Amino acid sequence: MKTIQMIYKDASRILKGLLMSVVMILASCQAILEEDVISRIGNDYMNTSGGFNDGVNAAYSTLRMWYGTERGNNFTVFGTDTYRQGSDGSWKFMNEYTNQFDSRNGHAREVWDEAYSGINTCNALIERAPNVTGIPEATKNTRLAEVKFLRAHYYFILVQLFGGVDLRLTETLVPTTEITRASEVQVYEAIVRDLTEAIPDLPAMMRSNDYGRATRPAAEHLLGKVYLTKATSTAQAGDDYSKAEVLLKKVISDYGFILLPDFKDVHGFGNEINNEVIFAVQYTRDPLTNGGGNNGHVFFLMEYDNQPGMRRDTQNGRPFKRYRPTDYTLNVVFADRENDARYDKSFVHLFRSNRPGTYNTSFDLSKPSVTFTAGDTAIFLPGFEMPAAERATRPYQVLTPSLYTDKLYPALNKFLDPGRVDLTQFEGGRDYIAFRLADTYLMLGEALFRQGKNAEAATFVNNVRRRAAFPGKESTMEVNAADINLEFFVEERARELLGEQMRWFDLKRWGLLLERVRLHNPDGSANIQDYHVLRPIPQNQIDRVLGGEASFPQNPGY
Template identity: 65%
Template sequence: MKKLAKNINYWAKSTALILGLSAAVSCDGFLEEDVISNIGDDYLNTPKGMNDGINSAYSSMRAWYGTERGNNLTIFGTDIFTNGADGSYKYMNTYTNQFDSRVNHLQELWDEFYRGINTCNAVIDRSVNLTGISQELIDQRVAEAKFIRAHHYFILVQLFGGVDLQLSETILPTKEVTRSSVADIYAAIIKDLEEAIPNLEAEAKSDDYGRATRPAAEHLLGRVYITKATSEAAEASDYANAEPLLQSVIDNYGLVLLPDFADVHAFGNEINDEVIWSVQYTRDPLTNGGGNNSHVFFLMEYDVQPGMQRDTENGRPFKRYKSTDYTLNTIFADRVNDSRYKNTYVDHFLSNNPGTFNTTFDKSKATVTYAQGDTTIWLPGYNMSEAERAKYPYQVLTPELYTERLFPPMKKHKDPGRVDRTQFEGGRDYIAMRLADTYLLLAESQFRQGKIGDATENINAVRRRAAFPGKEAEMEISEADLTFEFITEERARELIGEQTRWLDLKRWGILVERVRAHNPSEAKTNIQDYHTLRPIPQNQIDRAEGNASAFPQNPGY
């Protein structure tokens, strides 16, 4: 099984911005500004050109998954994470006026997604001229382009509301753009996915791993309907439309929940039977773009503590995201039956820097001495007296000692395969869709339709898998236990750190209230109703004919 990422040909990033200009890559690898027609007329109409074009469109997924911008836009400013000590982008958590239309994350995501969209448009439009290739393969590549285009517009409409809806190739530069309605964007997304599904590979794992498949498109369309159901474009049938799509993903493609929750994100196990679709990264710097960077953001400052130094196993700690008290004390309150706290957070460190040291945070003892491999820090997850901590020959980090630098680090994204301890460009695939999420979305769609028994069973399928061995029965809930609040918490337990939370809170209509209730930062007082949309990038407004009158900014910014 080969991976799609190894086949990405970077010439094909010659896709247009919304104003029609393109960042084309010349044969020597340097960026050149050009219009897509200069390359496309000679190449994109060929079988190889079409294949390289769609591979390039896949690479635009790397603007979102596993990146600093994708994580900051979905992890920060929620109820389950707040900012750690790292100073970068804290305003995205605290909702200060620094988070405005000039933020580079917004501009980069906008531009990269529209480049990807225009590549998809070119592949779709030019497919009718192809010869020397089977119609079946043409239909599959067009379906992949529609999957990618639908994905990008789905992210954009959730973040920004109405955006410019471009469904044909931009060949010549233009500044004539408008903000389409949310309803029109959802209609285009649904049409793309409905047309794509029959022509995508009906296998969970493509032979060319990383390509969109039928279950990936069904999962995405199911989530689209569930999200649309609480948007201004909502229709009464949305939850009912989502249900059979999500059920099909569970029933028809051989996907299964892994028996052990710990294995889902285990290093080296990125290709497994629970993964519906992932974004491909590599260890080759020539084909890895900026890499999967998620490994740095969820870690505490372990590397300056007694007995420790930074290494690839424990990671490069940016100290960006710190779990809130609500997360640790409510979401993960059950640590007897539920394995997900144990398998989500690092609870101890082993010495890689032996010697005798003065203690830092745990003053129950004056010094500590470690041999190689000794425990240096233990995070029990509960408080204990100083006298009890003094019994241990290492530092004990209890909740009362947590700070913006010292807190339970999350291990889902750790990447010990990096070439050295400072490397930012990780090489792990980013799991964008997995079966546990499908079960939870299906349960939510059924709950909203009043099918409480079916919804409870689907929640229990996820919970039984999450149980410690022998605790499966204790993890099951009854129909009376299933409430909307329970669904919000179960999604946090299962999907924490997987770029879903801000989007979930927004679609549920509870972002503002949850941030005010559970995020301990300035966000409590700063967040306002208008923060449920992100600011339109200023460079997009500036390059529109008529500027803000033609492409208005979202309210509040």
């Protein structure tokens, strides 16, 4: 099957070489625009059929600034109740909510600038499409629908992070410093309009023939999430939940998606294209077209590589030690390990020796030394407090919860990438699963619960829970109407979607961010304040606007 991995181009190459209008997005951010001549391809190229198609493909590549990146993960995994900081990294202040997390934040600046570059690509394509010839009208309409899906996607990320932003729906062609912040209401109106207009012209199928392109169910899933989020924002409307219900039911019933029988297979290496995936952001193994790559494989790993009998390898990953699961995650979210298999299938439980020899023990001092041959178990994480006397009988080190540190802890296995070319490669090549059916089921259950339809909500979420069960435990995992409440969804989404760049957004829309961080994240609990439900507007954006903060106000508290 032809995939959009082949269609994606490296963003900088396409945007700089072909789309002068994308460069011009800086005009909305800079009073002085310095341009370098880097291609003889003129601005009119985008008005040709080839240029238009290249422009659409380039619009997708902006997704790579968010999904599977350190910035995307820091904004959504850090500063929540499910993860705290590991030992390494220079962005801990985003988890700690200290005063370093201010308007000079590099991640905020990068997300802002990259999102607006993508938005302006979309704006240019929408405005120029009527003059483009040589493309069948039906194909052009489909491509425009994809572009509206993407523009809505970028604005949805921005409005959740920053609140009201610059709502720019036309191509930026000349430098300007006259910029204002739209309201959240206006931004949500634009997002809903784009997705509503896109849905009829997107292919009504599980996968596009060019895998990776937006489809009708992808837009319906996204719009359902938009309504679910909008319902607790300043843009809320009385029918948000009922509209989400209709859309999410269509995704579940109309296109042939299924929950994979085994939860572990959803994120299995080499199984990125499967019947649970609704939309994935494309990466590749070609360094010329992979941009910065999918980097999710490095962030959730423990320091296995400095332990006796172990060295770093591609199978176990390059451990950046950024995100350590909280006690709440390990002891509450995954408390049921007898019936629910998701703890067992979400974490790495043992490491096999790839450095044979005899060593003094490092953390499990129940024995003085350990000896390994290649392939022997070197580290075992049982997930419970094994007594020292029992540990002493094991010919390997046993890492129990009382021995967890900011370097040693259960490592999430969802993003491991053993297909990297060597053990230091940062630019992973796995697709990033952005939308999947289990999320659709859980969002639908939540939308039904919000409307008082608890029995129906239980019917839908039980599909996810039965799939999560150990064999023979399916009926035990089922819930009924009396079990359905907000806390159920708070925990169930953590169990199912841990680490998948959703948690901060979930806590915010539930109105629980402050409470849950204070309860469960010891790194951030003392510093988080009411204003942290929004991120800081980048200072360089404010400085570029005529009138500065008076014209483009900073979010309160920053």
